[in-house]
Amino acid sequence: MALLRRPTGPAHPEEDISTKEESLCQAFSDALLCKMEDIDNEDWENPQLCSDYVKDIYQYLRQLEVLQSINPHFLDGREINGRMRAILVDWLVQVHSKFRLLQETLYMCVAIMDRFLQVQPVSRKKLQLVGITALLLASKYEEMFSPNIEDFVYITDNAYTSSQIREMETLILKELKFELGRPLPLHFLRRASKAGENLKQQYYTGYTENEVLDVMQHMAKNVVKVNENLTKFIAVKNKYASSKLLKISTIPQLNSKAIQELATPLMGRS
Template sequence: MDRVGGNHRGMVESTSARDCKGVPMEGVKFGADMGNNNRRALKDIRNIVGVPPYPCAVIKKGLQDKSAGNDKNPPSFVGRRPMTRRFAASLTNQSQPCHQISSARRLQPIGSERQKKPLPSALSSRALDASTAIDVDDFKSANDLPLPMVEEMEELDNCELKEVEMEDLQEEPIPDIDSCDSKNPLAVVEYVEDIYSFFRQTEDLGRACPNYIANQFDINEKMRAILIDWLIEVHYKFELMDETLFLTVNIIDRFLARQTVVRKKLQLVGVTAMLLACKYEEVSVPVVEDLILISDRAYTREEVLEMERLIVKTLRFNMSVPTPYVFMRRFLKAADSDKKQELLSFYIVELCLVEYQMLKFCPSLLAAAAVYTAQSALKGFKHWSRASELHTNYSEDQLLECSRMMVEFHQKAGHGKLTAVYRKYSTFKFGCAAKSEPAFFLMDT
């Protein structure tokens, strides 16, 4: 028998094949002659007819044939594997029979608890050596991965659904409320967001200290309320713009926060502040003589001009400040309000001008709360749209404290001595907004 490298597969011709051809086997010895190498030649299992479809595995049978071979009739190696040291060691290390391995690999019923078990020793890295024979059934079961349980499949589906939902959740864009004014050059659509962003940043700088009356020795909160109530009547009589009234009150509060004033000069401060606001806002400015006449000639022209110089010097000529009016216009637009809601909102916020305690709220919060209170009063329930929340940057909870106070002012507006705002908004020109029912249900929240 010609042997070329006994360890190379496909290089040795099967002895049983030669016997079938009738080739004489004289001169070929087994057993004693091969004892010098302490090994036997391996056959090529690929050349044997009837080998299982897995080329790396053969059927385990007895390691010794029923009829032992001799010199003339050597033993056949068909269906057998020679016993080597490594193969014997692997058989010794096997911890369980093949039929136990197959039964352990069976799938458990759906819903039962599974525990991860380590691979049996027959499938360990040592067992998967080239000289180890593995049963075909074991080979199939080792490559069949266990199917996932129903709970695992549901968990996987839920995870995938959550990932899809997280991808779909995107930040909600701010509704566009300026597209309708794209062709209006006075609306400055290209810059309006930047303008109001600047107003929000600087509104605290244009506010008066909320407790400045404590520094005044001759005037009090009631005197301030009387002055503002009277100026609202003057503003209405002169038919001035809304911006003028809000700027007048702002100038008065900022000046009194920096300068002490005696009681008899308080009305002079009021008319002079209105004169400055008219110069800043109005196209047609009332003359000084008209203001002197409306104040029953209590002051002279020289006194008015002197007070004007003192106010602008104290305020450092800073008249461009954001008042509640500028925010009212923007927030009413975001709320998609009609004329009735607009008039009621301005009625509520003008009631706040008279009240000294409302100075603790910033102008943007006052405007947003007035719009929210008027909107809720007209609808009969609390209403604050997503667009309003995004454009005002105030949630409904942030507005409730200020809104409750506004409801109280709305309820008491027609009573007492300071009724200028109530009488103004009780006319048909202002839609009789003062006659509307207050939103009492906001007091209960």
């Protein structure tokens, strides 16, 4: 009924129109919120889904994400560069698959590694040690049964001893103040997938399409580089080419025009 009420605002026509538009926009927003489907409504019988608290949990995760953010240029001026990190991550993906660990473990491993490298200068000789120790820590945090430390020594071809891994484990824990729990991409991906449609995704993730466009372009660029053999880092593609993961990296949509157009601004192509 408020929309039908005659406005009693300013005398100037331009201001009057502006007031009307603001009222209409607000009313439309309120209507959307009232009619927005509650994607957690049917989860009340499953205590693991925490339907009573899930919205507060994700709001907290968004805050924690900011507090534990990684500086995009955190390797600038360091002995370690982005290519070295990429080589390490590609190898860690293979190790993760060989050990058959949870997806959360891989995401946490990379997060621990990056957070440590951001605050602690590391030499080239110890970069792999940091990576494998981060995987050990993530395994202890996420897995029901973590691989033994001897397994991590073996997978590095005895490049490091168990004592060195334990020493690095202690150093990482001290630098991160034992704060390992953090929001992972997988957490937000599951939430966005559950929302499904564009409007619901925007509401439940808090991001508009324009706000995630840069990330989409970088992801598309990486997909194109892998598909056109422009990179040696193909562990992720090989991993998701398995039937266990539905061969998702081989679907034709990854070679679609939409992906090509998203990647174009970052590929130096016209």
